Amino acid sequence: MSVVKKELFESELLRFITAGSVDDGKSTLIGRLLHDSKSIFEDQLSSITNTTRKRGMEGVDLSLLTDGLQAEREQGITIDVAYRYFATPKRKFIIADTPGHEQYTRNMVTGASTANLAIILVDARNGVLTQSRRHTYLASLVGIPHLVVAVNKMDLVDYSQEVFDRICKDFAAFADELNLHNIEYIPMSALRGDMVVERGDKLAWYQGTTLMDLLENVAIDHDINLNDFRYPVQWVCRPQTEALHDFRGYMGRIESGAVKVGDAVTVLPSGLTSRIKEILLYEGSADDAFAPQSVTLTIEDHLDISRGDLLVKTGETPWVTKEFNAMLCWLSEQALDSKRKYLIKHTTRTVKAIVSGIDYRIDVNTLKQETVDTLNMNDIAQVRLKVQQPLICDDYVRNHATGSFIVIDETSNNTVAAGMISQQIN
Amino acid sequence: MSNHPFTHLDALESEAIHIMREVAAECANPALLFSGGKDSIVLLRLAEKAFRPGRFPFPLVHIDTEHNFPEVIEFRDRRAKQLGERLIVSSMEDSIKKGKVVLRSPTQSRNAFQSVTLLDTIAEYEFDACIGGARRDEEKARAKERIFSFRDEFGQWDPKNQRPELWDIYNTRTHPGENIRVFPISNWTELDVWEYIDREQLEVPKIYFAHLRDVIRRDAGLLPVSHLVQPREEERAEKVMVRFRTVGDMSCTCPVESAAACVEEIIAETAITRITERGATRMDDQTSDASMELRKKEGYF
Ligand SMILES: Nc1nc2c(ncn2[C@@H]2O[C@H](COP(=O)(O)OP(=O)(O)O)[C@@H](O)[C@H]2O)c(=O)[nH]1
Numbered sequence: 224m225s226v227v228k229k230e231l232f233e234s235e236l237l238r239f240i241t242a243g244s245v246d247d248g249k250s251t252l253i254g255r256l257l258h259d260s261k262s263i264f265e266d267q268l269s270s271i272t273n274t275t276r277k278r279g280m281e282g283v284d285l286s287l288l289t290d291g292l293q294a295e296r297e298q299g300i301t302i303d304v305a306y307r308y309f310a311t312p313k314r315k316f317i318i319a320d321t322p323g324h325e326q327y328t329r330n331m332v333t334g335a336s337t338a339n340l341a342i343i344l345v346d347a348r349n350g351v352l353t354q355s356r357r358h359t360y361l362a363s364l365v366g367i368p369h370l371v372v373a374v375n376k377m378d379l380v381d382y383s384q385e386v387f388d389r390i391c392k393d394f395a396a397f398a399d400e401l402n403l404h405n406i407e408y409i410p411m412s413a414l415r416g417d418m419v420v421e422r423g424d425k426l427a428w429y430q431g432t433t434l435m436d437l438l439e440n441v442a443i444d445h446d447i448n449l450n451d452f453r454y455p456v457q458w459v460c461r462p463q464t465e466a467l468h469d470f471r472g473y474m475g476r477i478e479s480g481a482v483k484v485g486d487a488v489t490v491l492p493s494g495l496t497s498r499i500k501e502i503l504l505y506e507g508s509a510d511d512a513f514a515p516q517s518v519t520l521t522i523e524d525h526l527d528i529s530r531g532d533l534l535v536k537t538g539e540t541p542w543v544t545k546e547f548n549a550m551l552c553w554l555s556e557q558a559l560d561s562k563r564k565y566l567i568k569h570t571t572r573t574v575k576a577i578v579s580g581i582d583y584r585i586d587v588n589t590l591k592q593e594t595v596d597t598l599n600m601n602d603i604a605q606v607r608l609k610v611q612q613p614l615i616c617d618d619y620v621r622n623h624a625t626g627s628f629i630v631i632d633e634t635s636n637n638t639v640a641a642g643m644i645s646q647q648i649n
Numbered sequence: 650m651s652n653h654p655f656t657h658l659d660a661l662e663s664e665a666i667h668i669m670r671e672v673a674a675e676c677a678n679p680a681l682l683f684s685g686g687k688d689s690i691v692l693l694r695l696a697e698k699a700f701r702p703g704r705f706p707f708p709l710v711h712i713d714t715e716h717n718f719p720e721v722i723e724f725r726d727r728r729a730k731q732l733g734e735r736l737i738v739s740s741m742e743d744s745i746k747k748g749k750v751v752l753r754s755p756t757q758s759r760n761a762f763q764s765v766t767l768l769d770t771i772a773e774y775e776f777d778a779c780i781g782g783a784r785r786d787e788e789k790a791r792a793k794e795r796i797f798s799f800r801d802e803f804g805q806w807d808p809k810n811q812r813p814e815l816w817d818i819y820n821t822r823t824h825p826g827e828n829i830r831v832f833p834i835s836n837w838t839e840l841d842v843w844e845y846i847d848r849e850q851l852e853v854p855k856i857y858f859a860h861l862r863d864v865i866r867r868d869a870g871l872l873p874v875s876h877l878v879q880p881r882e883e884e885r886a887e888k889v890m891v892r893f894r895t896v897g898d899m900s901c902t903c904p905v906e907s908a909a910a911c912v913e914e915i916i917a918e919t920a921i922t923r924i925t926e927r928g929a930t931r932m933d934d935q936t937s938d939a940s941m942e943l944r945k946k947e948g949y950f
């Protein structure tokens with residue numbers, strides 16, 4: 224009994240997303256992963272068996288497992304991001320399930336923003352289509368560290384190695400254009416279960432790992448930037464009790480890098496410097512801490528630090544800028560109005576901003592740049608932004624946490640766009 | 650510290666602490682919903698980790714159906730006192746007296762009406778954010794729930810009108826009268842919760858552990874006998890070794906047969922269990938595939 228517990232205890236967390244066109248087999252694949260890893264509960268299974276029967280079909284439609292809300296069920300479509308969970312003795316998994324049609328770009332970007340890995344489904348009969356290119360582009364835009372191409376429905380092409388090799392070659396040619404290299408390719412049949420959790424006996428020519436093997440073993444500890452210490456202050460703790468009269472703890476999460484007691488730190492945007500005095504956890508104090516821990520820091524000097532400030536190690540300075548380029552993904556049904564001020568939430572800072580120019584929009588199917596004068600839902604574009612107070616940021620490619628932001632419409636309070644900073648403008 | 654592996658529980662914990670601090674910093678008047686159940690017990694430990702040595706920047710709020718298990722209420726009061734934090738108890742009895750809740754019978758399940766009292770409490774104290782212990786793995790309708798889940802001025806949840814949530818940058822903004830439900834343990838499963846309770850050595854009400862109880866077998870479930878639930882003519886009460894997987898309204902919260910007498914044994918059982926938490930323990934969600942979703946739209950947690 225204690226053996227079970229220990230194994231589960233030391234597993235890591237892997238977040239992944241599945242991308243594919245309608246009918247490539249996403250739902251079947253997720254259902255298969257849950258089913259073969261024994262993560263489907265009996266009541267869920269009996270409920271989807273009932274539903275399958277109600278719809279006049281036989282057996283169990285595994286794709287129903289990942290079906291969402293009532294309204295969508297009635298319309299027979301899924302239009303949003305849903306999260307699924309399963310665990311094996313090695314790892315805990317969170318799947319961001321993002322089916323969808325026209326809104327696909329927006330859903331995929333949302334699901335991808337927290338993913339360590341993307342599974343791109345390709346129907347073996349169709350090969351690499353425009354949609355596969357689009358999904359791959361989006362995965363690379365959001366900077367998902369690991370990509371797996373699942374060549375599905377191999378059973379419908381006689382499990383042919385030739386077909387598989389050709390698809391891999393086509394895909395690699397395209398991925399090269401995007402500067403993507405570490406891609407894994409797996410032939411499979413989600414429907415029959417070959418190479419998902421079990422190897423099956425039809426793909427003996429394939430020497431690589433099963434999908435589950437890969438998910439359990441891919442190394443993800445380098446997915447966050449381990450070099451640059453970035454600490455946005457979330458909350459200043461001042462208990463002002465007798466015992467803790469002068470206590471000032473800066474609470475936050477280490478977004479990247481690591482920190483030790485005694486490290487020289489710079490507070491931005493003020494530029495004042497000090498040293499780390501204590502690293503406090505609920506359990507007691509620590510000598511060092513690393514991303515993504517949530518901690519409380521105290522410093523040697525009495526400085527005026529508040530929410531929105533960023534602590535960095537002296538010498539590892541990010542940009543402090545009021546004008547920059549970013550890739551925007553427009554999420555709202557209401558188009559961008561470049562005459563309006565929006566709010567940008569970046570780390571723990573919220574500032575007013577305007578879009579001062581649209582450099583180009585990307586056609587996600589051809590990757591061609593186009594000139595446009597506004598942005599609509601699902602558009603991806605490089606824009607120039609001006610902000611009222613400086614942001615303290617890094618290039619998104621270098622650091623996701625300090626390179627990402629959301630755009631909020633001040634009137635509706637809706638989140639209307641997601642942004643990735645690419646360059647500061649001097 | 651650096652040799653210590655960063656486990657999935659560490660990752661989930663850090664995420665939840667980050668969420669709670671965002672609420673404290675950006676919402677004007679938040680509250681934490683504390684029922685005395687295991688999920689909200691975990692929330693309290695996370696709040697300690699997020700804010701000590703300071704006090705919690707929010708009160709604890711319990712929506713009391715007055716159909717709760719006495720062990721849970723005793724535990725609720727004791728835990729709030731231990732922590733030295735303010736506890737607000739809003740009683741459904743008041744909503745009934747005011748005529749806002751009309752029950753068909755005094756023993757009817759009150760789960761469905763909790764939303765009325767909750768919305769009244771939110772209005773009375775002008776809370777703009779309520780931190781709750783719901784998890785996405787609980788039920789299908791929750792799988793798409795945001796961590797910051799926006800409610801309109803009628804307290805309603807519109808599945809079509811939720812804000813996209815990217816990275817971990819949360820949009821906490823509301824207009825006056827609107828509010829947000831915040832679920833810091835969205836990404837936890839039932840097993841994660843028990844592992845965390847074990848790791849943190851958290852006390853939970855005794856009814857979570859196996860005990861002998863008078864129950865009735867009804868609709869393929871076990872119903873605990875109490876002043877609210879008595880055997881019908883054709884039924885017979887029997888003593889069965891059971892434990893509860895959730896604690897809620899006594900009239901519809903069903904225990905499961907189990908011999909798990911400590912947290913470790915519950916973990917072992919949960920790791921191999923074949924039925925979802927809600928499927929096993931809540932009569933009120935079984936009526937239809939979409940009943941949870943309907944209740945959520947009405948303002949339920
Ligand atoms: N023959 C075969 N059919 C598959 C396979 N995977 C999925 N399908 C079928 O393809 C159809 C679409 O699958 P579904 O999972 O709903 O696709 P989604 O739209 O991507 O979620 C269904 O009829 C599946 O049974 C496979 O590996 N082999």
